[in-house]
Amino acid sequence: MKRMSIVAAALLTLAQASKSYRDASLSVSERVEDLLAQMTVEEKAGQLFHSMLPQAPLNVTSETRNSTEFMLKEQLLTHFNLLGGISNPAETANFINSVQKVALSTRLGIPVTISTDPRHAFTENIGTGFAATSFSQWPESLGLAALRDASLVEKFADIARQEARWSRIANTMGEDAALTSELVVAYLKGFHGENFGPDSVSTVTKHFPGAGPMENGEDSHFVYGKNQTYPGNNFDHHLIPFKAAIAAGARQMMPYYSRPIGTKYEEVGFSFNKGIVTDLLQHELGFKGVVCSDWGLITDTEIAGQDMPARAWGVEYLSEKERALRILQSGVDQFGGETRPELIVDLVKDGAVSEERLDVSVRKLLREKFELGLFDSPFVDVTKANGTVGKPEFVQAGNDAQRRAYTLLTNTILPLKVEGKWYLEGINATYLESRGLTVVKTPEEAEFAILRLQTPYVPRPGGFEKNYHTGTLEFSEEEKGRQAKIYATVPTIVDIRLERPAAIPEIAEHAAALLANFGSGPEALLDVIFNVNGYGPEGKLPFDLPRSNAAVEASREDVPFDTKDPVFRFGHGLRYE
Numbered sequence: 001m002k003r004m005s006i007v008a009a010a011l012l013t014l015a016q017a018s019k020s021y022r023d024a025s026l027s028v029s030e031r032v033e034d035l036l037a038q039m040t041v042e043e044k045a046g047q048l049f050h051s052m053l054p055q056a057p058l059n060v061t062s063e064t065r066n067s068t069e070f071m072l073k074e075q076l077l078t079h080f081n082l083l084g085g086i087s088n089p090a091e092t093a094n095f096i097n098s099v100q101k102v103a104l105s106t107r108l109g110i111p112v113t114i115s116t117d118p119r120h121a122f123t124e125n126i127g128t129g130f131a132a133t134s135f136s137q138w139p140e141s142l143g144l145a146a147l148r149d150a151s152l153v154e155k156f157a158d159i160a161r162q163e164a165r166w167s168r169i170a171n172t173m174g175e176d177a178a179l180t181s182e183l184v185v186a187y188l189k190g191f192h193g194e195n196f197g198p199d200s201v202s203t204v205t206k207h208f209p210g211a212g213p214m215e216n217g218e219d220s221h222f223v224y225g226k227n228q229t230y231p232g233n234n235f236d237h238h239l240i241p242f243k244a245a246i247a248a249g250a251r252q253m254m255p256y257y258s259r260p261i262g263t264k265y266e267e268v269g270f271s272f273n274k275g276i277v278t279d280l281l282q283h284e285l286g287f288k289g290v291v292c293s294d295w296g297l298i299t300d301t302e303i304a305g306q307d308m309p310a311r312a313w314g315v316e317y318l319s320e321k322e323r324a325l326r327i328l329q330s331g332v333d334q335f336g337g338e339t340r341p342e343l344i345v346d347l348v349k350d351g352a353v354s355e356e357r358l359d360v361s362v363r364k365l366l367r368e369k370f371e372l373g374l375f376d377s378p379f380v381d382v383t384k385a386n387g388t389v390g391k392p393e394f395v396q397a398g399n400d401a402q403r404r405a406y407t408l409l410t411n412t413i414l415p416l417k418v419e420g421k422w423y424l425e426g427i428n429a430t431y432l433e434s435r436g437l438t439v440v441k442t443p444e445e446a447e448f449a450i451l452r453l454q455t456p457y458v459p460r461p462g463g464f465e466k467n468y469h470t471g472t473l474e475f476s477e478e479e480k481g482r483q484a485k486i487y488a489t490v491p492t493i494v495d496i497r498l499e500r501p502a503a504i505p506e507i508a509e510h511a512a513a514l515l516a517n518f519g520s521g522p523e524a525l526l527d528v529i530f531n532v533n534g535y536g537p538e539g540k541l542p543f544d545l546p547r548s549n550a551a552v553e554a555s556r557e558d559v560p561f562d563t564k565d566p567v568f569r570f571g572h573g574l575r576y577e
């Protein structure tokens with residue numbers, strides 16, 4: 001009898017213990033510790049992986065991917081980044097809830113956290129962001145930088161927070177570390193809100209320790225772009241915005257793929273780099289949040305039909321298991337874009353990694369879930385999401401920013417009256433015709449011309465690689481000659497999308513007006529050209545525009561404002577009279 005009551009008491013305690021992490025009246029630390037104490041090695045290992053989530057049926061398996069159901073139920077993953085555009089917010093909200101339901105049905109019912117690359121601008125690249133579809137559409141972050149307006153950045157982030165309730169910082173705020181610092185702080189404030197909590201979106205600040213100084217301007221997703229170089233001995237300068245972000249409460253940090261060449265640090269990818277993650281980021285800079293690696297450092301894979309070796313730069317010779325070990329030893333908490341919890345379980349079984357080491361990272365990851373309120377309110381409110389995404393005032397604010405971020409570099413004719421015959425390239429005639437204008441087929445017939453251009457780049461092959469625009473910043477001689485004829489024939493307004501700092505002195509010299517945009521729709525351009533509702537260019541360049549590609553090649557990768565005799569300086573931007 002006595003024995004039975006002891007057993008009963010023990011069972012009762014167990015039952016209570018197993019539930020107390022669900023008790024919202026306890027502190028986050030108490031809840032985290034209670035849950036952690038009940039987790040198996042397998043459950044802990046699952047937390048360490050942040051995998052990709054296509055908006056597809058949960059039971060579909062492919063050659064490169066186990067089914068979502070398998071990842072949730074067998075591999076015990078609870079962190080996913082959502083792929084693909086969102087055309088129907090209610091559908092996506094329901095989809096996310098269906099994923100959540102499966103997660104909640106597992107033994108401990110740890111809710112999933114959904115993340116995403118930015119989806120509020122124009123870039124469409126599975127590796128960096130998705131074009132806004134249902135969401136309000138804004139210029140790229142460079143356009144926000146062009147407006148030099150921290151309160152607008154905060155407003156943007158606040159709107160993106162409400163629309164998405166998820167995001168990560170991507171792209172850049174330009175060439176100036178002080179401006180970047182000011183704006184990144186506003187950005188974090190907008191996403192996190194006054195106090196980090198259930199209404200916040202957590203952010204990943206990236207890429208540590210600054211991803212700008214790429215050797216030859218290449219991208220370290222790719223083998224030829226693995227090196228980051230510091231010929232100007234300017235490593236510390238790139239830490240300035242990260243210090244500001246940490247002081248402003250940055251929650252998560254992502255080291256870049258690249259490896260530093262010629263510094264005091266080991267020449268291995270930043271997530272494999274203990275000197276970078278543990279010594280610099282965590283000890284020197286005092287960062288206490290989650291460190292999530294960039295995507296795919298362990299496993300060779302295929303992206304958009306292209307073979308992509310694991311980005312294990314400098315440690316290519318290690319086995320998959322050794323790479324995972326090395327990443328954990330460097331101080332990283334979570335493996336981005338990987339689904340290999342079995343490697344971690346093996347490492348613990350082998351005695352190579354202690355369970356206490358896993359606890360350090362799992363504790364941080366669980367804390368984030370508790371603070372975001374995911375245990376207490378795991379489901380997306382479909383009606384609210386449907387009513388919030390693409391709300392008219394949000395769309396209006398994005399449209400307003402697209403117009404105001406226009407940066408006027410040269411001008412002899414703007415603004416224009418709504419009249420005349422127009423020759424167009426890069427903009428559909430219907431946009432002008434619907435404003436009552438006449439569109440003609442040749443420059444010779446026209447009174448004005450609009451050329452809507454993209455920053456030059458050299459196309460790369462491959463389904464994935466083609467999205468990364470690199471190579472010369474000048475137009476080819478042939479294209480320069482073709483444009484010159486138009487400029488000589490008709491007053492021409494050039495609108496160039498500056499996704500990188502183009503080298504276009506010839507356009508500055510010969511176009512009747514040169515406008516730069518950082519992501520804008522055709523209606524935004526026309527509103528600026530015709531000064532509709534008082535819209536005029538208000539942007540200032542967030543970087544220098546170089547004289548030539550040769551000047552860029554001669555500049556040092558890690559030194560801002562280093563090209564010789566730039567055509568326009570950082571901060572240049574004319575206004576209408």
Ligand SMILES: *[C@@H]1O[C@H](CO)[C@@H](O)[C@H](O)[C@H]1NC(C)=O
Pocket residue numbers: 057059060
């Ligand atoms: C996946 O689930 C759907 C709906 O329940 C079902 O029709 C389909 O047969 C399943 N597919 C697989 C591969 O199990």
Ligand SMILES: *[C@@H]1O[C@H](CO)[C@@H](O)[C@H](O)[C@H]1NC(C)=O
Pocket residue numbers: 063064065066075339342
């Ligand atoms: C699917 O899961 C198994 C078992 O965990 C794992 O070995 C395999 O690598 C996974 N496949 C993919 C493509 O992630």
Ligand SMILES: *[C@@H]1O[C@H](CO)[C@@H](O)[C@H](O)[C@H]1NC(C)=O
Pocket residue numbers: 223224225226227261
């Ligand atoms: C990177 O730097 C190393 C060391 O200086 C050099 O050997 C290598 O050619 C560079 N480029 C690439 C793509 O590895």
Ligand SMILES: *[C@@H]1O[C@H](CO)[C@@H](O)[C@H](O)[C@H]1NC(C)=O
Pocket residue numbers: 090382383386387
């Ligand atoms: C979502 O919003 C649209 C537009 O307001 C509405 O037509 C649709 O019925 C809503 N769907 C749901 C599921 O609430």
Ligand SMILES: *[C@@H]1O[C@H](CO)[C@@H](O)[C@H](O)[C@H]1NC(C)=O
Pocket residue numbers: 428429430
């Ligand atoms: C221009 O827009 C019209 C109407 O939206 C569309 O039918 C047409 O295909 C477009 N033309 C081009 C060249 O994109």
